[in-house]
Amino acid sequence: MENINDYKALAFFDLDGTLLNSQSQLDDEVVRAIHKIRENGVLPFIATGRGHFELDSIMAQTGITGAIAMNGQYIILDGKPIYKEEIPTSSVEKLLSATKPYQEALSFYDSKGYWLNEMTDFARRAYDYTHASLPSVNPTRFLTNEVNMLLVLTDQLSRVDYYKEKVPELNFFMNSLWSIDVTNASTNKGTGIHHVSDVLGFKGETFAFGDGRNDLHLLAAADHKTAMGNAVPELKAIADFVSTPNTDHGIVNAFKHWGIL
Numbered sequence: 001m002e003n004i005n006d007y008k009a010l011a012f013f014d015l016d017g018t019l020l021n022s023q024s025q026l027d028d029e030v031v032r033a034i035h036k037i038r039e040n041g042v043l044p045f046i047a048t049g050r051g052h053f054e055l056d057s058i059m060a061q062t063g064i065t066g067a068i069a070m071n072g073q074y075i076i077l078d079g080k081p082i083y084k085e086e087i088p089t090s091s092v093e094k095l096l097s098a099t100k101p102y103q104e105a106l107s108f109y110d111s112k113g114y115w116l117n118e119m120t121d122f123a124r125r126a127y128d129y130t131h132a133s134l135p136s137v138n139p140t141r142f143l144t145n146e147v148n149m150l151l152v153l154t155d156q157l158s159r160v161d162y163y164k165e166k167v168p169e170l171n172f173f174m175n176s177l178w179s180i181d182v183t184n185a186s187t188n189k190g191t192g193i194h195h196v197s198d199v200l201g202f203k204g205e206t207f208a209f210g211d212g213r214n215d216l217h218l219l220a221a222a223d224h225k226t227a228m229g230n231a232v233p234e235l236k237a238i239a240d241f242v243s244t245p246n247t248d249h250g251i252v253n254a255f256k257h258w259g260i261l
Contacts, residue, residue: 004043009205009260011037012047012068012193012218013251015058016130016176017211018228019046022247024131026061033252034062037260042207045196047189047218049181051109051149052076054132068192070109070149071183071214075192075199081111083195085184087147091169095182098166099152102159107135107151107179108142115141122153126178150182175214190217209254210235211246226254 052069208222211231219225227239255261
């Protein structure tokens, strides 16, 4: 990689609802814009709740080589992990017990992929929402594989507080209509920004762009904060700039606002 401090800024982008369109694809104008901001001295990074193994096509199209994946639990640069955290097996077992009264499934993420402890309607809806492949089912794989992130597959926002009470060492936030993202309590996209800057020794400015509740820490950690026009109200409240929706040139308009395009 070239000298990181040759860049004047780092830019961190959420994917679904931010960088991607309604079909979870990249519009041509967005691809061109990402390449252009890099030419203008801004190094782009993905910041997503997805696993890094789901990003190959997006990274190939945009030329992005770094990603804060799994909401900060797994960070890669140039195809290699530069930071990762494991969710302790004891915490996974506590969460599994907490899901039983509601019969809610868990999705498990590690360095190579994801799987479910059981298949449910909410599991199908959650992965259809991001146009992703359905996971395999293996209820005991977490006992032998490192788990870096979890999803609780539900449509009940109220479950966030319930699970926080039952498993306080983990963090829970509703990130889609059908799922709650789960990380270690001390980890989020915002800590991911700090880890990237620390590992690379970066001294310049940071930009963040997002739309969801799992982007609250991301924006809070950045120097310049953008919420998309389709963002949740909590995110718009802390943003320096609210752009148009992701389906209405949102990222391109944000780049123009900040003068990096």
